[in-house]
Amino acid sequence: MSVSGNQWPATVYAANCTTPLATTGTVTGGGSTDVCVKVDVPAGAANDATDDATLTATSNGAPSVSAEATLTSIAVVPGNALVVDEDTNDPVDSQPYYTDALDANNIAYSVWDLADEPNLPQSYLTAHTQVVWFTGNSYPAPLGGYEGELKAFLDGGGSLFLSGQDILDQAAGKTTFVQNYLHVTWDGSEAQNDKATQAVHGVTGNPVTDGIGAVPLDHSVLKANFEDQITPNGGATAAFTDDGSNPDALTFAGSGYKVVFAAFPFEAYGTASDKADLMSRTFSFFG
Numbered sequence: 001m002s003v004s005g006n007q008w009p010a011t012v013y014a015a016n017c018t019t020p021l022a023t024t025g026t027v028t029g030g031g032s033t034d035v036c037v038k039v040d041v042p043a044g045a046a047n048d049a050t051d052d053a054t055l056t057a058t059s060n061g062a063p064s065v066s067a068e069a070t071l072t073s074i075a076v077v078p079g080n081a082l083v084v085d086e087d088t089n090d091p092v093d094s095q096p097y098y099t100d101a102l103d104a105n106n107i108a109y110s111v112w113d114l115a116d117e118p119n120l121p122q123s124y125l126t127a128h129t130q131v132v133w134f135t136g137n138s139y140p141a142p143l144g145g146y147e148g149e150l151k152a153f154l155d156g157g158g159s160l161f162l163s164g165q166d167i168l169d170q171a172a173g174k175t176t177f178v179q180n181y182l183h184v185t186w187d188g189s190e191a192q193n194d195k196a197t198q199a200v201h202g203v204t205g206n207p208v209t210d211g212i213g214a215v216p217l218d219h220s221v222l223k224a225n226f227e228d229q230i231t232p233n234g235g236a237t238a239a240f241t242d243d244g245s246n247p248d249a250l251t252f253a254g255s256g257y258k259v260v261f262a263a264f265p266f267e268a269y270g271t272a273s274d275k276a277d278l279m280s281r282t283f284s285f286f287g
Helices: 096-103 122-126 147-156 170-174 174-182 274-284
Strands: 001-005 010-014 036-037 049-060 066-074 080-084 108-112 128-134 161-162 199-201 214-216 237-241 246-252 256-263
Touching: 001 010, 001 108, 001 199, 010 174, 036 049, 036 066, 080 096, 080 274, 096 128, 122 147, 147 161, 147 174, 147 256, 161 274, 170 174, 256 274
Parallel strands: 080 108, 080 128, 128 161, 161 256
Antiparallel strands: 001 049, 010 036, 049 066, 199 214, 199 237, 237 246, 246 256
16 A cells, blocks of 8 residues: 655555554455545645545555555644535525625635535544535435434534525434434424425524514525424524414534524525624524
């Protein structure tokens, strides 16, 4: 095993990531083995700087036989947030609504667009402590393929701001992740689903929305009105209520992590000033 082409120091280890490795044990034809590559990112590397390393495996029995893989390392500056874009860009790209609100609060961030690269590395996600994740009009079950990664992120003490519509539709709202990490009880019926809401209302005493009055939702942004009513559980607190005074957003702080979940699209929430205010309150809650 060898690594080449990299500027940042890289070392091959056994699968335990502690024992340096130059030669693996015998691998039979058609078999496989695991190795670990550690990359030392320079302390002064800029956020989102990348370095490519080529990992080469060469057969001892037939030195002319080899195969290569490219490993890309991404520098993450501690304290920077991560924006995960899972919208459809139809009818609009939702990303600017979120990044503009972060910019207004001078919050540094990186962006990962799942439309460009659906494979979000677990190590990259968990290198951040604050994540803003939005799904726009994505349907069905936009979180389905990422719930395991989000669970690991929260188990590591992360803070998550999640917003979108139809995130919970049908069985998507009945997963153990939704139940135990988003802290939403959902029965999978249409009783709480697609509740068109003209305005959301802050909840007195909530750590994020206390003092916020009625804020209109602009359905022209996503050309849809599929806001959901939710039932907070496990110590979660209602953060916004809908036209019928039912919860449609929550906050949770406990088990070492924090969640702000809006079952309506942040991009449709009030004015640019309203969005900046809510983002500021959310990150103050995250600490």
